[in-house]
Amino acid sequence: METTFKVRASAAGKIMGAKGLGETGKSFCKQWLKEHLYKRRPELKSKYIDKGNRLEDDGLTMAAxxxxxxxxxxxxxxFQDDFFCGTPDLIHDGVVYDNKCSWSLDTFPMFESEIPNKDYYYQLQVYMHLTGCTKASLCYTLVDADYDLVSQAVKWLTDKESIxxxxxxxxxxxxAFDEFKQEFCHDSKSYYFVEIPESDRLKVFSFDYDADVIAKLQERVQECQEYINSLLNK
Structure with missing residues (x-):
């Protein structure tokens, strides 16, 4: 019994071990195979994922x-080929753009000089490969939380200053701050809010297509296929 494996762009970093597939890559293959055979995927939930899904379009608009x-x-x-698949956020004038909506200022890489998460680098390399683009921009955006996210966060708070x-x-x-303050804590005595300019709420990491990275990823996909086949034929 055999099944054909190709890696999603968003998961490409999971199979890029320093020396071969590695334990992380093998664990990824095991999970992929279970999902593929039985048509079930874990439902990932967190406030970080929720904000990213809700406000992705706002982040893209701000970046544009x-x-x-x-x-x-x-x-x-x-897009897909024999090795990879995925759906880029935006393709514009020969450049692939991907937006990562940061949860908070604390998680926003305002002063970083390198991509905080290397997995995103591999994700965009795959996007460039699939689309034929030779340049990519990874955009971290910091946008206002929406009403639902704010109301959930303050729901059980009773102290006005905590709210x-x-x-x-x-x-x-x-x-946005004035609107939420009026709604949830209009009689708070604090007055320290500082607005962050839009230009400071976008961090872009731009880079070129790297054929060597894609070749290495293709090797890893083949290693994944071999490992998956060995699991199936045990």
Missing amino acids: LELNLGMIYKNDEF YRTISNMVYTQK
């Missing part, structure tokens, strides 16, 4: 405005 991209249209096309601090850590524009 700051980067002067003009009119953009979010990509919905699914104030929570809201101020979840929104970055004066307009």
Whole structure:
């Protein structure tokens, strides 16, 4: 019994062990095989994922405005070949863009000079390979949390100053802060909110297509296929 394996762009980093597939890659293959055979995937839930899903379009719009991209249209096309598959966020003028919506200022890489998570580098290398683009931009954005996220965060708080601090850590524009303060803690005595300019809420890491990285990833995909076959034939 055999089954054909190809890796999602978002998971490409999971199989890029320093020396061969490695234990991390093998664990990934085992999980992939269970999902593939029995058509079940774990439902991942967290406030970080929730914000990213809810506000992805807001982040892309902010990035487009700051980067002067003009009119953009979010990509919905699914790309694949014999090794990889995935759906890039945006393809514009020969550049692949991917947005990562940071949960908070604390997790936003404002002053970083290198990509905090190397998995995202591999993800965009795969996107470039699949689309034929030779340049990519990884955009970290810091956008205001929406009403549902804020209301969930303050739901069980009773102290007005705690509510104030929570809201101020979840929104970055004066307009949004004023609206949430009026809604949830209008009589708070604190007045320390500082608006963060939009230009400071976008961090872009740009890089070129690397054929050597893709060749190595293709080797890893083949190793995954061999390992998956060995699991099936035990």
